[in-house]
Amino acid sequence: MPPxxxxxxxxxxxxxxxxxxxxxxxxxxxxxxxxxxVHAQDDDDDDDGPASPxxxxxxxxxxxxxxxxxxxxxxxxTYMAFPSNHRIDFAAITDNAxxxxxxxxxDNQGGRYVLDVDSVVAPSAGRLDAEGQCDMTLAEDxxxxxxxxxxAATDQGVMTxxxxxxxxxxxxxDDDDDDDDD
Numbered sequence: 698m699p700p701x702x703x704x705x706x707x708x709x710x711x712x713x714x715x716x717x718x719x720x721x722x723x724x725x726x727x728x729x730x731x732x733x734x735v736h737a738q739d740d741d742d743d744d745d746g747p748a749s750p751x752x753x754x755x756x757x758x759x760x761x762x763x764x765x766x767x768x769x770x771x772x773x774x775t776y777m778a779f780p781s782n783h784r785i786d787f788a789a790i791t792d793n794a795x796x797x798x799x800x801x802x803x804d805n806q807g808g809r810y811v812l813d814v815d816s817v818v819a820p821s822a823g824r825l826d827a828e829g830q831c832d833m834t835l836a837e838d839x840x841x842x843x844x845x846x847x848x849a850a851t852d853q854g855v856m857t858x859x860x861x862x863x864x865x866x867x868x869x870x871d872d873d874d875d876d877d878d879d
Contacts, residue, residue: 702705729871736852739752739756748780748781748842749780749781751777751779751780751808752777752778752780753776754775754864754865755773755776755864755865756773756775756776756842756845756860756861756862756863756864756865757773757863757864757865757873758823758842758860758861758862758863759860759861759862760773760774760789760858760859760860761857761858761859761860762789762791762796762856762857762858762861763855763856763857763858764796764854764856765854765855765856765861766854766855769789769791769796770791771789771790771858772792773789773790774787774789774790774858774860774862775787775788775790775795776788776864777797783801784800785799785800785803785812786803786818787801787812787845787847787858789805790857793820794817794819794820794821795820796817796818796856797819797860798814798817798827798829798831798849798856798858799813799814799815799817799818799824800812800813800814800816800831801813801815802815803820805868807844808834808835808836808837808839809832809833809835810832810833810834810835811830811831811832811833812830812847813826813830813833814828814829814830814831814847814848814849815827815828819853822853825851825852825853826852827850827851827856828849828850828876829848829849829856830848830849831845831846831847832844832845832846832847833845833846841862841863841864842860842861842862844859844860844861845858845859845860845861846858846859846864847859864871870876
């Protein structure tokens with residue numbers, strides 16, 4: 698797989714463990730972010746076949762979002778990779794929608810993942826040109842985000858996101874179809 702299509706460290710954690718139920722759970726999380734943001738990201742116009750579904754991984758833990766100096770309640774953070782157009786997002790889920798720090802150029806070395814942010818996707822404003830970066834540090838277990846820090850400057854102000862937590866995908870280890878994790 699070419700480096701540009703690499704979905705980053707979080708996506709690799711769930712590859713190979715995904716059942717159809719897990720994929721459905723991950724896609725449901727992407728849809729919870731908002732259809733406008735997903736469509737804004739998946740804007741590849743080729744008709745070579747159906748677009749690959751986005752890779753979505755939740756980071757369960759505390760988060761803080763600030764837009765132009767104002768605190769915005771942050772409920773969750775989601776890492777999303779869109780194979781069809783090679784976009785990668787760190788999305789802050791808010792009470793009424795979300796805000797995605799988005800880019801194409803990323804680097805992953807030794808537990809440190811960096812995404813160069815070239816746009817921010819906001820529900821009310823659409824895609825805003827931006828300059829910035831997201832920097833994520835993973836623990837040795839590669840399932841714990843020690844820190845995530847995103848900063849992007851747009852014509853509508855500076856936006857920042859800070860988070861940490863455990864990387865989570867739908868549990869595919871529960872094979873007895875009873876909805877219990879036993």
